Amino acid sequence: MTPEPQHLTGPDDRIPAPPPGCPAHGAHGVGPGGLHRLHEAPDLGDLYEQLRDRHGPVAPVLLHDDVPMWVVLGHTENLHMVRTPSQFTRDSRIWTPLKEGMVKPDHPLMPHIAWQPICSHAEGDEHKRLRGAVTAAMATIDHRGLRRHIGRATQRLVNRFCGTGRADLVDQFAEHLPMAVMCEVLGMPEEYGDRLVQAARDMLKGTETAIASNDYIMGCLSGLAARRRARPEDDFTSHLIADPAGLNDEEVGQHLRLVLIAAYEATANLLANTIRRVLTDPGFRAQLNGGQMTVPEAVEQSLWDEPPFSTIFAYFAKQETELGGQRIRRGDGLLLGIAPGNVDPRVRPDLAADMQGNRSHLAFSGGPHECPGQDIGRAIADVGVDKLLMRLPDIRLDCHEDELRWTESIASQHLVELPVRFTPRPQQDVMAQPSHTPMPVPQPRTAWEISTVPATPAPSPEPVPDEGTAGATVSAGPSRGRTAVAAEAPARPASAPAATAPAAPTARTAGTTGTGVGIGGGTGTGPGADPGGDFVPDRPLGAWQRFLRWWRGY
Numbered sequence: 001m002t003p004e005p006q007h008l009t010g011p012d013d014r015i016p017a018p019p020p021g022c023p024a025h026g027a028h029g030v031g032p033g034g035l036h037r038l039h040e041a042p043d044l045g046d047l048y049e050q051l052r053d054r055h056g057p058v059a060p061v062l063l064h065d066d067v068p069m070w071v072v073l074g075h076t077e078n079l080h081m082v083r084t085p086s087q088f089t090r091d092s093r094i095w096t097p098l099k100e101g102m103v104k105p106d107h108p109l110m111p112h113i114a115w116q117p118i119c120s121h122a123e124g125d126e127h128k129r130l131r132g133a134v135t136a137a138m139a140t141i142d143h144r145g146l147r148r149h150i151g152r153a154t155q156r157l158v159n160r161f162c163g164t165g166r167a168d169l170v171d172q173f174a175e176h177l178p179m180a181v182m183c184e185v186l187g188m189p190e191e192y193g194d195r196l197v198q199a200a201r202d203m204l205k206g207t208e209t210a211i212a213s214n215d216y217i218m219g220c221l222s223g224l225a226a227r228r229r230a231r232p233e234d235d236f237t238s239h240l241i242a243d244p245a246g247l248n249d250e251e252v253g254q255h256l257r258l259v260l261i262a263a264y265e266a267t268a269n270l271l272a273n274t275i276r277r278v279l280t281d282p283g284f285r286a287q288l289n290g291g292q293m294t295v296p297e298a299v300e301q302s303l304w305d306e307p308p309f310s311t312i313f314a315y316f317a318k319q320e321t322e323l324g325g326q327r328i329r330r331g332d333g334l335l336l337g338i339a340p341g342n343v344d345p346r347v348r349p350d351l352a353a354d355m356q357g358n359r360s361h362l363a364f365s366g367g368p369h370e371c372p373g374q375d376i377g378r379a380i381a382d383v384g385v386d387k388l389l390m391r392l393p394d395i396r397l398d399c400h401e402d403e404l405r406w407t408e409s410i411a412s413q414h415l416v417e418l419p420v421r422f423t424p425r426p427q428q429d430v431m432a433q434p435s436h437t438p439m440p441v442p443q444p445r446t447a448w449e450i451s452t453v454p455a456t457p458a459p460s461p462e463p464v465p466d467e468g469t470a471g472a473t474v475s476a477g478p479s480r481g482r483t484a485v486a487a488e489a490p491a492r493p494a495s496a497p498a499a500t501a502p503a504a505p506t507a508r509t510a511g512t513t514g515t516g517v518g519i520g521g522g523t524g525t526g527p528g529a530d531p532g533g534d535f536v537p538d539r540p541l542g543a544w545q546r547f548l549r550w551w552r553g554y
């Protein structure tokens with residue numbers, strides 16, 4: 001779209017300019033030509049519906065500095081755009097307002113606008129080369145092990161707050177779980193921790209320290225890439241480096257960052273949105289508890305109703321064309337309207353009707369750039385929500401629903417806090433399946449022996465089904481299994497013997513697996529112990545230890 005509003009063409013966009021002195025002219029939220037400024041809208045969802053009524057499925061709007069843009073509101077039109085690379089590209093360098101200097105270097109959207117050597121901005125053969133390396137590295141991920149790891153990371157996070165009876169699930173859960181999982185996937189579990197989560201949060205908020213936070217993250221990722229170039233292992237980063245596409249150091253670093261941040265931000269939003277819905281919508285929760293809806297179906301519904309990215313900035317027209325009745329000029333920019341596309345009345349005449357089993361939402365986009373990490377994002381949300389509810393079945397909101405706050409930008413809507421209460425519960429062994437009748441956290445052993453007769457009676461663990469296969473509720477695939485989230489069970493008193501063991505070093509003792517081999521010191525008090533759940537290896541892992549790590553999922 002060209003900068004001057006009078007250049008807008010099409011049946012519905014001849015908006016009469018307000019007469020001089022008209023109060024609407026320059027009014028908050030409305031710019032030149034009567035076009036709406038998206039960034040000033042008090043309620044973007046509301047504005048999208050007004051625009052749909054007025055302009056149809058593609059509407060002209062303004063961004064910061066009154067930079068013109070189209071927003072694509074129709075489901076079909078969005079799909080057409082992302083699936084037609086001959087007409088639309090993600091390469092911002094052809095965007096007319098950028099070429100004409102209308103977009104200044106300090107434009108707030110510059111982090112999204114500035115072209116980078118990453119697959120998101122590439123097209124054609126270059127896109128195939130970069131994306132091919134990412135998807136080939138993803139294909140090496142063992143999904144059974146991944147789900148097991150997600151389960152254990154969930155257990156560790158819940159162990160941090162389960163004894164208190166209160167938590168903020170955004171700060172203490174939703175923002176941590178994807179980061180813990182992605183650090184494992186990339187091959188840097190040691191780097192996972194509060195500092196990395198804070199750096200990612202800070203960077204995305206664009207605060208004054210955002211550049212330093214970005215540098216910190218890039219420092220972690222370049223260190224990882226250098227280590228793996230020197231000594232490859234069986235992880236995403238090593239496979240990305242070894243791919244025949246031959247990514248250089250800059251490309252490896254930028255794609256590690258893309259994967260880490262895309263996964264962190266989107267999946268944290270998805271987790272928070274799904275849990276909020278469970279806590280605030282009694283019908284939704286009843287369907288889950290009653291077995292009419294599985295957790296993966298609940299997650300899918302959330303992807304329709306509250307997609308983690310509301311819009312994607314942006315696609316650009318490679319030639320003059322027509323979309324949704326509007327004439328689009330070469331070099332025009334178009335926002336991929338995920339949130340408005342998902343509520344297009346032509347595909348969802350009744351927004352209250354559930355969309356169970358229907359995955360045709362736009363949350364992961366489509367076409368050549370369709371999110372390649374969607375199975376990982378879904379798995380984190382499915383397993384994380386399922387196991388959280390399993391551990392804390394009486395979890396409830398700890399404020400009035402109206403008090404919940406969001407930070408909203410054109411790109412996404414992010415829940416600020418999700419305070420909850422629940423009956424305080426003891427910690428659980430991260431190696432075990434979550435339960436609301438938990439097994440005690442194993443006590444650290446003080447001495448090791450090689451014997452078939454234990455010196456002290458070991459806790460008798462319940463038989464634990466394999467996490468990779470158990471429970472239809474945690475399947476990310478198109479499974480139609482309908483195992484309900486467990487109904488509430490009476491909580492065990494917080495002072496129950498043994499089960500209330502403090503955050504004793506746990507996971508890395510042989511007693512929990514029956515292997516008879518301790519990892520990282522055995523007594524649980526050495527550097528390999530896992531008091532807060534963050535694993536710090538004390539020496540390079542040998543083949544047996546790597547096997548065990550794969551088997552355990554972390």
Ligand code: HEM
Pocket residue numbers: 082090119120121131134258259260262263264266267270307308309312336363364365366368369370371372373374376377378
């Ligand atoms: C619920 C979680 C997620 C959502 C909603 C989501 C959504 C998206 C969307 C909308 C895009 C843009 C597509 C376009 O340009 O048209 C995208 C791209 C991408 N996502 Fe995701 N994503 C999620 C999780 C992940 C995860 C877990 C990973 C990695 C493990 C990932 C990696 C990527 C990459 C590499 C791209 C760029 C693909 C390309 O341009 O070819 N995403 N994602």
